[in-house]
């Protein structure tokens with residue numbers, strides 16, 4: 186496969202053997218075959234068809250703030266929309282935004298216009314695309330609540346619009362097809378008082394700062410909260426707060442955060458994940474489900 190050929194076909198950028206640690210909030214991850222920043226939908230279609238002709242898998246990522254990438258890297262093309270898919274437009278009560286825009290930027294634009302709804306999501310890192318795939322949420326609120334429709338590039342390279350009703354959203358999950366590339370989304374938001382919106386934002390900011398280890402590199406909550414208890418509570422109560430393996434450590438501020446404290450490897454984080462799951466299961470008979478997304482690991486690595 187001649188990557189130079191693809192490089193010359195697209196208007197965007199293609200970097201060969203790019204370390205994914207440069208593109209994850211963990212600062213962890215081996216190299217991707219190619220890291221591609223397309224300039225347009227046409228670029229995306231060209232990449233998709235080139236990849237399919239050469240039987241190379243493609244993975245679209247956002248800000249990498251929910252990702253654990255293996256030390257061996259990713260044997261595929263990684264696509265990032267962060268550079269060129271960043272438009273945000275408002276018309277009456279509708280907000281249209283492209284998937285590569287930072288979620289925090291989108292939230293700030295809504296707050297500026299006194300649109301209520303997204304302000305409690307202010308501190309969630311990453312892009313709009315990642316937030317929709319993950320159905321990101323905080324403090325009882327979720328991004329999908331305000332969604333009207335999305336545009337996606339499907340696995341055949343065709344742009345399709347889907348209404349929010351056609352997509353299933355639940356706690357930190359959505360039913361987008363595995364190969365869909367989310368291009369943009371439309372939200373309906375209601376106006377409210379500036380004071381109320383800013384109060385909600387400040388309270389969310391304050392709670393986040395006081396409960397999360399924000400000074401350190403992480404991917405946020407590693408596990409979803411089971412119905413019975415918060416994952417952090419369970420991890421704390423099996424005595425694993427502060428437990429470290431290699432350069433990774435279970436945060437002593439929030440036990441559901443595994444931090445990259447000192448040049449951690451993906452293997453260090455993976456070993457902590459396994460240890461936490463086994464220990465919590467032994468004591469509570471609860472299987473912790475991963476919230477973070479893992480890329481580049483052999484199938485079954487994270488089976489509970």
Ligand SMILES: Cc1cc2nc3c(=O)[nH]c(=O)nc-3n(C[C@H](O)[C@H](O)[C@H](O)COP(=O)(O)OP(=O)(O)OC[C@H]3O[C@@H](n4cnc5c(N)ncnc54)[C@H](O)[C@@H]3O)c2cc1C
Pocket residue numbers: 210244245246247248249250251252266284285308309310311312313314315316317318319320321322323357365366367368397399403404405406478
């Ligand atoms: C300090 C910290 C705090 C956090 N707090 C929260 C929180 O309060 N609530 C919460 O929900 N999350 C939280 N997170 C996790 C994370 O920020 C969210 O899941 C975020 O929405 C991920 O967005 P991203 O752009 O970084 O996605 P990525 O991590 O890059 O990707 C996540 C998933 O989305 C897919 N994806 C991304 N963009 C696209 C696209 N355009 N098309 C198709 N697929 C795509 C990826 O393939 C991957 O499967 C936190 C993380 C950190 C580091």
